Amino acid sequence: MHCPLNGPRNISEFTYGGEYKPMPDPRQCSDSEWADYVFNSDNRAGLVTEWWMHNASSYWFLAERHTVTDEIIRTFDPKEIFTQRIDFGADGSKETTA
Amino acid sequence: MPFSLLKYGLSSEYPAEVDLPAPKELKPSYDVVIIGGGGHALATAYYLSKYHGVTNIAVLEKAYLGGGNTARNTAVIRSNYLTSEGVRFYAESVKLFRDLSNEFDFNIMYSERGQLTLAHTDATVRAFRQRAEVNKHFGGRTEMIDRQQIRELVPTLNLDPGHLPVLAGLWHIDGATARHDAVAWGYAKQAAKRGVEIHQLTEVQDFVVENNHVTAIRTNRGTVRCGCAVQAVAGSSSLLLNKLGIRAPIHTYPLQAMVTQPFKPFLDPLVSSSALHCYVQQTSRGEIVIGGGSDPYPLYNTRSTLDLKESLLAHAIEMFPFMANAKLMRQWAGITDMTPDYSPIMGLSPLDNYYLDAGWGTWGFKATPICGKTMAELIASGGKVPELIAPFSLARFSTFQQVNEMGATAASH
Ligand SMILES: Cc1cc2nc3c(=O)[nH]c(=O)nc-3n(C[C@H](O)[C@H](O)[C@H](O)COP(=O)(O)OP(=O)(O)OC[C@H]3O[C@@H](n4cnc5c(N)ncnc54)[C@H](O)[C@@H]3O)c2cc1C
Numbered sequence: 212m213h214c215p216l217n218g219p220r221n222i223s224e225f226t227y228g229g230e231y232k233p234m235p236d237p238r239q240c241s242d243s244e245w246a247d248y249v250f251n252s253d254n255r256a257g258l259v260t261e262w263w264m265h266n267a268s269s270y271w272f273l274a275e276r277h278t279v280t281d282e283i284i285r286t287f288d289p290k291e292i293f294t295q296r297i298d299f300g301a302d303g304s305k306e307t308t309a
Numbered sequence: 310m311p312f313s314l315l316k317y318g319l320s321s322e323y324p325a326e327v328d329l330p331a332p333k334e335l336k337p338s339y340d341v342v343i344i345g346g347g348g349h350a351l352a353t354a355y356y357l358s359k360y361h362g363v364t365n366i367a368v369l370e371k372a373y374l375g376g377g378n379t380a381r382n383t384a385v386i387r388s389n390y391l392t393s394e395g396v397r398f399y400a401e402s403v404k405l406f407r408d409l410s411n412e413f414d415f416n417i418m419y420s421e422r423g424q425l426t427l428a429h430t431d432a433t434v435r436a437f438r439q440r441a442e443v444n445k446h447f448g449g450r451t452e453m454i455d456r457q458q459i460r461e462l463v464p465t466l467n468l469d470p471g472h473l474p475v476l477a478g479l480w481h482i483d484g485a486t487a488r489h490d491a492v493a494w495g496y497a498k499q500a501a502k503r504g505v506e507i508h509q510l511t512e513v514q515d516f517v518v519e520n521n522h523v524t525a526i527r528t529n530r531g532t533v534r535c536g537c538a539v540q541a542v543a544g545s546s547s548l549l550l551n552k553l554g555i556r557a558p559i560h561t562y563p564l565q566a567m568v569t570q571p572f573k574p575f576l577d578p579l580v581s582s583s584a585l586h587c588y589v590q591q592t593s594r595g596e597i598v599i600g601g602g603s604d605p606y607p608l609y610n611t612r613s614t615l616d617l618k619e620s621l622l623a624h625a626i627e628m629f630p631f632m633a634n635a636k637l638m639r640q641w642a643g644i645t646d647m648t649p650d651y652s653p654i655m656g657l658s659p660l661d662n663y664y665l666d667a668g669w670g671t672w673g674f675k676a677t678p679i680c681g682k683t684m685a686e687l688i689a690s691g692g693k694v695p696e697l698i699a700p701f702s703l704a705r706f707s708t709f710q711q712v713n714e715m716g717a718t719a720a721s722h
Binding site for chain 2: 222223226227242243246247250251252253254255256261278279280281
């Protein structure tokens with residue numbers, strides 16, 4: 212696999228991190244929307260986008276992979292998709308401590 | 310006798326027994342269409358035809374009978390799970406397995422040799438205590454044993470592999486194995502005898518859905534109408550669910566296994582180690598079957614990898630060092646439909662007349678009889694969910710009521 216940070220490495224140096232799927236807004240969505248996001252999957256036989264990590268450098272990135280042929284089409288840095296910082300604070304505000 | 314044998318041999322028409330009638334055209338319509346031709350599908354057809362008088366059934370298999378995971382599994386049969394929902398269900402299956410050869414009048418080579426799981430940490434010992442008690446509570450035979458007892462049971466076992474000395478064992482006396490192909494054939498033959506049509510090389514490609522009902526099923530050999538339908542397609546579960554727009558928490562992972570050259574009998578019980586992610590058993594032919602954990606990432610492909618085979622073998626050799634000189638005879642993989650809680654997805658679907666037998670992952674062979682029996686009850690009653698499978702509904706994931714069997718499943722299937 213070609214790591215966007217470290218170049219081509221053996222597949223055993225990487226950890227699979229699940230498919231990439233857009234997260235619903237935890238403050239707005241219903242329980243069933245959240246359950247759908249947490250558990251459900253298209254589990255497609257074909258091209259998918261997924262999270263991977265290079266173990267030694269703890270670097271997370273995205274990969275496009277074919278789940279039938281096991282071909283890795285492309286790997287890229289998450290900043291291609293995540294252009295803004297995401298906040299996980301319950302009310303969406305920045306965690307601030309006095 | 311030799312004379313009659315000679316006559317039989319020279320006769321141009323052998324009075325051969327026909328197990329499965331030759332394939333014919335699909336009928337335009339069936340009461341029940343069962344998708345998949347593995348053990349689960351065939352058992353469902355059998356129990357429907359034998360106990361519920363439903364015989365207008367088609368079993369549609371895209372390849373050949375029992376060629377999916379039914380033919381690829383390592384045939385561990387046991388009921389020593391963790392949750393009461395799980396143990397109750399699997400214990401019932403073990404009971405059915407015991408009588409199967411009689412029921413079929415066909416030898417499935419059921420062999421009750423006991424299954425031993427090794428604990429290498431205190432945490433595992435605690436979990437084993439709980440599993441032993443739950444199992445006993447539901448009529449299973451399971452007890453904790455110490456190192457000395459393990460040594461007597463399996464003298465060839467290395468009790469101090471590397472940094473992981475064996476502390477104790479979970480000894481499941483009901484643990485067993487059987488010939489997996491025979492289970493599929495037995496169900497197929499008995500179902501066919503009662504009029505069930507088994508169509509191989511018949512792939513389900515799409516559905517016709519009207520008013521929340523599956524009214525017809527499209528295959529490569531034409532479209533058939535159906536009163537109701539059930540899917541039991543293991544690793545391909547999501548592919549059908551996606552066509553119906555049903556969301557489910559299934560991920561398809563390969564699971565690999567292998568078998569060595571034959572040895573003289575040396576190993577009676579099935580032995581597995583939770584920490585080494587490896588299990589080993591000797592077949593009645595003397596071969597050693599070696600299995601372990603799933604592949605590290607999802608894939609719809611039955612290819613094997615050197616990485617996984619190497620690490621699995623390293624662990625097997627730690628358990629049984631003499632195997633270092635063994636030669637491998639065969640190796641293979643199957644694609645398994647994994648769920649987040651390592652329990653199946655059985656019962657109703659969001660569609661009125663479409664039933665699910667999915668999410669069987671790496672542990673569904675042992676459940677073949679009870680799946681067939683409960684799915685048949687569900688179908689025959691028009692959707693009344695048997696109590697035994699109620700905890701395994703697809704709906705449990707939207708109410709966060711998972712049945713967690715991960716710890717009791719991962720190492721030994
Ligand atoms: C290596 C390995 C080891 C295992 N070890 C164990 C074990 O020790 N103990 C245990 O209990 N379980 C074990 N399992 C799991 C077990 O094999 C399965 O859970 C079980 O066999 C599932 O049975 P099934 O009848 O549902 O599926 P299968 O036998 O896989 O049958 C499904 C069938 O559906 C067909 N199909 C798929 N799509 C379509 C379609 N669109 N149209 C028509 N037909 C279709 C397939 O061709 C296949 O024949 C193991 C699995 C593997 C791969």
